[in-house]
Amino acid sequence: MSENGTFEPRAPLSLDDILDDDLLTAPEKPKKLTASDRMERAFLEIVQFRRTEGRRPSSQTRKIAERKLGARLDGFQANDAAAEVVAHLDEFGLLEAASAPASIDDLLEAGDLDDLLADESGILDISDLPVVKRPESADSIAQRVRAKDFEQFEPLFKAKHVELQDGTFTLKPFTGMDLIREGVFFVINGVMCFVAEVGETVELVIGGESRKKQRLRLVFENGTESAMYDKSLQTRMYEAQGQVLTRTGHGPEDIFDADIESGHIYVLESMSTDPLIANLKDLYKIGFSTTSVEKRLKGASTSPTYLMAPVIVVADYRVYNVKASTLEALLHRVFADVRLDLTQVDRKGRDYDPSEWFVVPRDVINRAVAMIMSGEIIDYVYDRDSRQLERRPA
Structure with missing residues (x-):
């Protein structure tokens, strides 16, 4: 319509004008998100946290939002395929495993313990609990x-x-x-x-x-x-x-x-200065007593049984539920081939052959005692050449 109220014909529209009309332009459909897109968006949230806070998000914190991001980062680190998809976005090296703290100071400075130690619930408050008394002193x-x-x-x-x-x-x-x-x-x-x-x-x-x-x-x-x-x-x-x-x-x-103690098996070492005795290596007396060994040894230094010299006790086996004399006899039989061959003269001038002294290593005696008490000894003999208990030939 013109200014004087008359209608004026409108110029005809070209085809381009019609095609450019906004009313005829269909809106673009939103691009469908792929799995890779979702992973990238999720990882970018982690990157943004690192950029803002200056540290990785922790999956152990009590702050829900950070814990969610921390758990997500743990998932990326545990899944090589997912990590490969977002690797181009990892400007802070978040996909690399966090290094362990070198010291307790590093651990405290990292701040990861702050939320754990912040006890808003009061669950760590033990002031109302009864005091546990330790009646016994350290000593x-x-x-x-x-x-x-x-x-x-x-x-x-x-x-x-x-x-x-x-x-x-x-x-x-x-x-x-x-x-x-x-x-x-x-x-x-x-x-x-x-x-x-x-x-x-x-x-x-x-x-x-x-x-x-x-x-x-x-x-x-x-x-x-x-x-x-x-x-x-x-x-x-x-x-x-x-x-x-x-x-x-x-x-x-x-x-x-x-369970009754039936006696003692003892092992003695001679302190004799007689060269015939002092120069013998691994010479021991194996005997038994129903009383204490100390009582049995009174007067040893003047008795041919003890080679007319002081002795020291190197082993004292207490025997239960078995006759000590039987055990002693078994030991003497095991080591019969290495019995001391020596004749001494007692105080009355009589010859005396001490029968309970043997030339055998002490550790072998210990083993023999254990094997006799366990019953294994029946399958073994003492070999004087190897100086060991050897299994009997089949």
Whole structure:
């Protein structure tokens, strides 16, 4: 329409004008995202966190948003194919495994522990918990040490294992303090131990109360020993559901009628200055006694049995449930070929041939004792040339 109100004809539209009309232009369809696109977007969020915070996101933090990114980064690091897709976006080397902190200071400076130590819930607050009192002082708590003269006890452990296998002995549940006596074998956490000695009763004041305790010498089959108190052993036995070795057919209550010390096998070394004796290497006397070895050796220096000279005890095996004299006879038979061939004159001028002295290494004697008590000795003989116990020819 013109200014004077009349209609003016409109110029005809060209084909280009019609095609350029916005009303006729269809909107572009959004590009469909591929799996690679999604992974790139996800990784770029991790990159942005690194750029903003100056560190990698942690999957261990309590902050949910960061933990999500940290877990995502862990996933990329664990998946080589995914890591390859986004590798071109990794400007900070995030796909490389984080190096372990070189020191505790590096760990603290990294800040990863801050959220763990920030205890908003109060779960780490122990101020209202009762105080646990440790009644025993540090010097009263026994620690295991290497067992002194363990070779004297090793045969006992081997014999007990054999007796458990053949049914002579069996394992019974630990039932109380009355079982903790000298000569008893227990099993704690799968390890056999032996009450070698029970000390004098001592009275200790603990927490204002007077308590009586006894120190033990507790020898373990792994070659260690402990000097714990009897009540400490009782506690350990209950906690570990320990067991006591009992002769089959007997209950734990009469264990002491089943396990009886029957004597001592001892090994002596001569301190003689006589060249015929002093120059003999590995010369030992093997004997037995039903009393203490110390009592048996009184007057040794004037007795031809002990080569008319002082002696020292190098081994003292306590024997249980077997006649020590029988064990001694077996040892003498095993080493008969290396018996000392020497005649001495006693104080009355009579000739005397000491029969219990043998030229044999001490470690072989120890092994023989163990093999006799375990029953293995029947398959072995002592070879004087190799100086070893050798298996009998088939």
